[in-house]
Amino acid sequence: MQSFDAHELLKNADFFSGISDRSIRSLAAIGIPKRVEKRKLIFMEGDEGHSLYILAQGGVQLYKSAADGREIVIKTVKSGEIFGEVVLFEENKYPVSAVSLEKSLLLRLPKQQIDCLLISDSFRRDFIGMLMRKQRYLADRILYLAGHDVEERFFYFLEEQYGRKEEYRIPMSKKDIAAAIGTIPETFSRLLLRLKQEQKLRWEGENLYLAEDFWKGFETQ
Amino acid sequence: MQSFDAHELLKNADFFSGISDRSIRSLAAIGIPKRVEKRKLIFMEGDEGHSLYILAQGGVQLYKSAADGREIVIKTVKSGEIFGEVVLFEENKYPVSAVSLEKSLLLRLPKQQIDCLLISDSFRRDFIGMLMRKQRYLADRILYLAGHDVEERFFYFLEEQYGRKEEYRIPMSKKDIAAAIGTIPETFSRLLLRLKQEQKLRWEGENLYLAEDFWKGFETQ
């Protein structure tokens, strides 16, 4: 993992597409870099916290624990996205747990600093906009989980995380992908077997190759 | 439906518990009352909109349509809650559809007015806090739907909508409750049959009576 330019990084992140350059510069200036190893707990559901995080490089998964111990993935965080921001107001406990899926680089932004930035009119707009985009995302995720089968959810996952391509480098374990799409490793494994038999994909190590017509007939509304 | 005092109403709404009296007064002042009949579409997914709504009296359900036409409920709005606010920033299309479940009274707040209020430091804090509470709610809902069976979801529904009681007046149709807990009327009907046979509840018209020990052993974490 190389050193990084926080400003450059944030500027290129999808998640900040709606955020002005000035706002980004401010964020980059106050971020405290933090490196974490693979499969490390960044914070736990219920922990008190006073910082939000931006994922600079790597991957992070947010989940909640069900009563029986199963872990339900709420969101798979992509590089450039923000997480843990819910802690900043009122209730100061994280509503989800966060683990790194791979060796990752985070930018930590303490609550106090965010509060200062929120004085800025443009930053405030950007920040609220970002919260609303996240709300849209969560509503979409409910629709995905409740209204689509495992195969469709896998397609959505690929598209959402990496876009529509024919070649992917996927650093996540299959177990984690299974959790991300709301199923168990066995079922996901069987899905891959079937898609392979149907000549729709090949999976070699971390590399996934899709058939040319893989995305045909798959509509995102 | 009687006339109403917008300020009084908002003040007593759970959803605004974290919002200062001054903020509430501002909201009440600019709200435009709107009455809707039962089962009326308030707005549709994809519609352009420039207002958010507060549900003053009655009930509203927010849903998204799956590709096959099924409607997946994202949230059942309680009286006192806000909805449609996501339209206010960036993308100005509603991400969900909203229908009234009963004769209802809404307070409409145009975008422009909200923008004015956001200049106020305290209102801004309150507003962001409200967005974050909603985000928490959606994360919880994902956990409910993905990690609990229909029976548990029904318990959560009761608790969330009306609190833990032994007697309820429930103005919603069973069909709508089924949708709210993420199932179909047949399954919900069978669940009620079983709970009745197990002497856990009686349902008479709009009135639901639970056994004394109904809530025993039901943990909300």
Added chain:
DNA sequence: CATTCCCCTTGACCCAGATCAAGGGAAATT
């Protein structure tokens, strides 16, 4: 008053996907 319509219920059936179990292989630990 008849008819349509919708809500609700109950029965019969089915299926996607979870559970349980077993094993093979790669990587990490001693």
Added chain:
DNA sequence: AATTTCCCTTGATCTGGGTCAAGGGGAATG
């Protein structure tokens, strides 16, 4: 190098809850 551990896969089996179908009853409409 041996052992433990974890990931992944595949098989066999089970089941919650969805689908399809068929009424019955109440409200609304002609």
